[in-house]
Amino acid sequence: xxxxxxxxxxxxxxxxxxxxxxxxxxxxxxxxxxxxxxxxxxxxxxxxxxxxxxxxxxxxxxxxxxxxxxxxxxxxxxxxxxxxxxxxxxxxxxxxxxxxxxxxxxxxxxxxxxxxxxxxxxxxxxxxxxxxxxxxxxxxxxxxxxxxxxxxxxxxxxxxxxxxxxxxxxxxxxxxxxxxxxxx
Numbered sequence: 784x785x786x787x788x789x790x791x792x793x794x795x796x797x798x799x800x801x802x803x804x805x806x807x808x809x810x811x812x813x814x815x816x817x818x819x820x821x822x823x824x825x826x827x828x829x830x831x832x833x834x835x836x837x838x839x840x841x842x843x844x845x846x847x848x849x850x851x852x853x854x855x856x857x858x859x860x861x862x863x864x865x866x867x868x869x870x871x872x873x874x875x876x877x878x879x880x881x882x883x884x885x886x887x888x889x890x891x892x893x894x895x896x897x898x899x900x901x902x903x904x905x906x907x908x909x910x911x912x913x914x915x916x917x918x919x920x921x922x923x924x925x926x927x928x929x930x931x932x933x934x935x936x937x938x939x940x941x942x943x944x945x946x947x948x949x950x951x952x953x954x955x956x957x958x959x960x961x962x963x964x965x966x967x
Contacts, residue, residue, distance in 0.1 A: 786835075791945055828892055858910075861934070872923070875914050
């Protein structure tokens with residue numbers, strides 16, 4: 784049986800509180816938008832895709848071998864951005880400041896998974912949190928206010944990386960941690 788997987792950097796509860804409070808203060812839910820739930824906020828380090836269930840132990844073994852070399856990682860938030868499709872806004876994201884250590888972690892994970900047969904990422908690594916899903920005819924003015932807002936919450940240390948299963952359901956995706964690893 785195939786399972787859809789990705790590897791994510793998990794943020795602390797305190798950091799998620801800051802993000803949730805900030806976004807709620809500027810843009811409340813409405814019928815044209817949907818905030819990602821707190822449980823789904825993460826930074827994707829590597830999207831693996833559909834894999835056979837029996838491969839998961841090998842992925843975990845390789846992931847653990849990489850992660851034991853890493854201490855917690857300092858992250859700072861940089862700016863908000865909007866992903867558009869056919870000139871319509873679809874996703875609001877929160878980007879991170881460039882971090883050589885985070886890029887190295889991404890590359891190390893990508894390389895070790897390539898060694899066991901997974902495709903390397905072709906696109907440049909752009910660490911971010913997907914915050915808001917946007918439907919047609921959303922209030923562009925409110926989106927622009929949020930996109931142009933100053934980040935008023937502190938940087939943090941990320942101390943956990945997880946292998947996550949993603950199930951695509953009609954109601955949206957559901958994420959389940961298969962295993963997580965604490966960074967020193």
